[in-house]
Amino acid sequence: MHGLEFDIAHFLAGGMVVVSFLLLYQDRVYTLLNTFALHSLVLALAVGWQAYIQEAHHLYVTAGIALLFKAIVIPMALRRIVRQLGIHRTLEVVGGVGRDMLAGTALVALAIMVMLPVTAGADALAREDLAFALAVLLLGLLLMVNRHNAISLVIGFMSLENGLVLAAAGARGMPLAVEISVAFSVLIALIVIGVFLFRIRERFDSVDMQAMDTFREGRRK
């Protein structure tokens, strides 16, 4: 496996990191959703390409699931929720995008620095995939930590899960059954989160996590 095959795999996996970065850059809810759809699309392509070059057919299913659910169904569902909650005009103004991106770059460097020396013996593509997957995971966590809006939390969580799928596909390990169950659990998580968002909204009149925090502080006193 070398030459163009490797290049395309590298390009797609790296593209995931880049799109994760773009997620950090978004400060509007709809563009965040669109970017997440793009994230999942790139994931589907990356996994599909892995399936092709590894000749591992079950990965096609994984790619299909990513494409169907994560790139189409979940963003559309979230978009509906956002519209029904009426928070599509909410702006994220936490900390500043610049600081997030700086931290993101540092995290990517960290991911590479941790992964490459550890996996020194492994195959080049797997090493790279693991490093990128860790970077995507860390960026997802960063998104979850640094955003107040509940929708951003959901997106951060989902992009983190995309990172896991990327790692699994690159490491040629995850059995299909596990993959499918993970996909469904994510879907159920989405439904649960959606229901909860409405409940939260009914109760507190906001989905801003900070507002809820202040409420909790108030009750503790």
Added chain:
Amino acid sequence: MIVATPLKITQALAGSRIDRTIESRFTLMRPDPPPRGSPRASGIRFSRMLLPLLLGLPLVLLAGGVYAVVASRRPESGRRIHGAALAVCLLLLALALGYLLARDSPLELALPLGLPWLGMHFRLDALSAFFLIVVNLGGAITSLFALGYGQHERAPERVLPFFPTFLAGMNWVVLADDAFSFLFAWEFMSLGSWALVMAHHQEPANARAGYLYLVMAFFGTLALLLAFGLLAGPAGGYDFAAMRAAQITPGRSALVLVLALLGAGSKAGLVPLHVWLPLAHPAAPSHVSALMSGVMTKVAVYGFIRIVFDLLGEPVLWWWGGVVLAAGGVTAVLGVLYALMQHDLKRLLAYHTVENIGIIFIGLGLALAFQANLLYFNAALALSAALFHVLNHSLFKSLLFLGSGAVLTATGERDMERLGGLIHRMPQTALAFLVGSAAISALPPLNGFVSEWMTFQAILNSPELPQWLLKFLVPAVGALLALSAALAATCFVKAFGITFLGRPRSPAAAQARETDRYSLAAMFVLAGLCLLAGILPGLVVDGLAPVVALLNGGARLVDQYNQPWLTLVPVGALKSSYNGLLVMLFMALAAFAAALLIHRFASAVARRGPAWDCGFPDASPATQYTAGSFAQPIRRVFGTLVFQARERVTMPPPGDQRAARLDVELHDPVWERAYAPIAAAVIALSTRFNYLQYLTIRHYLSLVFGALVVLLLGMALWR
């Protein structure tokens, strides 16, 4: 009399270059290499005389200082002293330059002075010669400037005795060859400059600056003293030759590196040790500010290079480079951001010195990292870049401080918010200051660009470094360097634009007069040198070659003088090249051709009228952009992160007579996080121990007794 650092050649070297390096090393190691073209015998006699001459000439300066104590109130004494300083510095400059160009072997001299078992050792090698050039070039130019500028001095008796002393101290520092003479000269330099900072001590700000400077200077000297102590080891070999020969453990050498970084860094202005610098440098008279900022910081860099590259020697550990690089990168960006927030012209310049020190340390850090991995040609590139920047910064920072001095004498103002429009009243000063501003902003075809370009090329060679941390650190530092270069341009658009352009913001600025001809001559010499070093960088790099070879186990850059069109090709033709001469020629041709053609064939008419300003008539000068408003976008973009900058607009309700206000709040992160807690702790401790001042005699006696017993007990138990 030769440093015998082991010759190391790596697999990375190209074959032909190895030969040349070995050749050059061997010429270096021959006992008495014949200088090019000159007869051998006279060469020996000359070199035997050279070092005593270099040591003795500063004594003339010292004599000048003594004379000044006696005669400083006489009006002609200032002229005499500055004239003498000019002559001495020029002579020293010529001697050092001659030595460096002849690529002579090191000279040594031991005098039976100082500590009886040690004596005083002095030594002239390529490194000292290069820094002698920097010191005396700065000294000569500032003396020339002071011939005119000194006439305006309010209290000459506070400046004249110390100016030559300060110069002499700096000369001796770079020649010293044992710890005692080094520290002695270092303190001489520190105290001389401290006295000059305190020249106008009636102003409370200056007194505070002097106090802080004194504290930091003593801290720095202490760190250096400890570093020398570690280098000397238990045997106490305090002359540098013994230190070079001594082998010390890696742990100790790491400690020496940290101490050198603290000691030299506090004098040079590395963040977070820079706090005294922007207060003390502007407090002195302007030509002294130029010396302190342009030259004394370089002497501090010399100290660092001497200790780390020369005395510490092998083996270099890779993380040293990382530490120095990180310190340099942070210093560069923070320095320029601090500078951007200033509206006092001289303080802006002083903060900007911090940035340039950062750039120099980036070069040195890269060199250390390369040396640690035996990549000596890359190290040579990084070292050349750092040393080139040392020279460049001494040129343009002196020029800019002299320019600010000219502005200060013409208007009595340092606050940029009260200046403006000086280009009409002081066109020549403005031109010189413009050249300095463009040079320090790293714009081609001037000299600042060349050294930053070389630093970049060194950074671009970093993938050859095997350590992961360095692989990531170096690009990050590259980003910081690029950021600081871009911000420096912003900073100097602000400094020049607000001070010299626009319309006068105060009556003093409106009535400014062009400065005297000595000052102008000094500034134009520096501006010319900035241009020359920018368009003929290859010659400078060749001049630096022996210094680099000395510090780098013999490896240096290939000769540049025989490149076609005097192009700078430091890393081989395939890599990259830069030719300042051609760039300047093309620019000049394009500009002149355009001007000529347009004036000849299109239109040459120019009418004067009121400014258009989108149809807004008769705007008062107060509507111009000020220094604060110019920096506002930068303050919003970077300031919120670094300085926690907050802007608060207070708009009174309609009908209220009060003016609207815009308050800007800035925090100095270094001062508040590092120094304020220390100061608070010191004060808390001293108040706690304050009661010791009011004890009875019996209590004092029992204290002494108790201390004695505890000490004895300690000794008994420790045995």
Added chain:
Amino acid sequence: MAMTEYFVQGCHMLLVLLLAPLLTGWVRWVKARLLRRRGPSPLQPYRDLVKLLRKDVVLADSASWLFRAAPYLVFAALWVAAALVPTFAGGLPFMWAADLIAIVALLGTARFFLALAGLDVGTSFGGIGSSREMMIASLAEPAMLMMVFTLSLLAGTTELSSVARFMLTAAVGLRVSLALALLALTIVAIAENARIPVDNPATHLELTMVHEAMVLEYSGRHLALIELGASLKLLLYLSLIACIFAPWGMAGAGAGLKAYLFGGMVYAAKLAFGGLLLALFETSIAKMRVFRVDQFLGAALMLGLLGALLLFVSRSL
């Protein structure tokens, strides 16, 4: 042989100078068509330049010599910079005089003097333009240098002709770093040329002004030079993108006349396509607030840095 090379070099310098207004006119024309306006002919910038050149200059009372010298300096720096980027042929006799870093710095020289000229007359508009231009540049320039870093890590040189030659070889491959570098360079190009999401080249409204505010006081031949300089800068960036990311069809050093002609045609096609894309992009996006620009450019800087970092991954495997 050598003489023909110098001749080609001269032709190249004249070509960029003459082509620059056409490119600007082309972009304007396409934009007008996209907005369903008829729009002025693509040759209109030439007419504007001639008109401006023949008009008198009206200088503000408070303008100094710097204000009069700046247009020539700015023009000279931009012309030299544009002439150093390979267009239809690489490896011309003087192209090694400055590498990519020096070209970036030459752009910096032009910007420096233009910003000073903005401050010279002492009006608030000039100040606002200068200050914002420098803020934008202080982020765009490092982003650009990070892109240079990525390229240099790949190609082992910062010399543009060699980079272009390297990009044609198979050793390049498909790399995320290159995509990131392209993205960063595009963002920088948009910002530096005062194009739409950052600045609007077609307005004189206070709130959208950066570049235009800075040159507000200029008139006559000075304004003509500055406009020509702006066109040269746009040409430079498009040539740069074409030279690095689409170097196909470029004639090598010492190629024959036929190769040069072919290279010229391919170059014209690339420029036309680039202008088309720019116009499309500009009509499909809204302008940003000024204090959103720093995030936009900060993203470019971070993407550039990320590109360099990712390159280490693929290189060290």
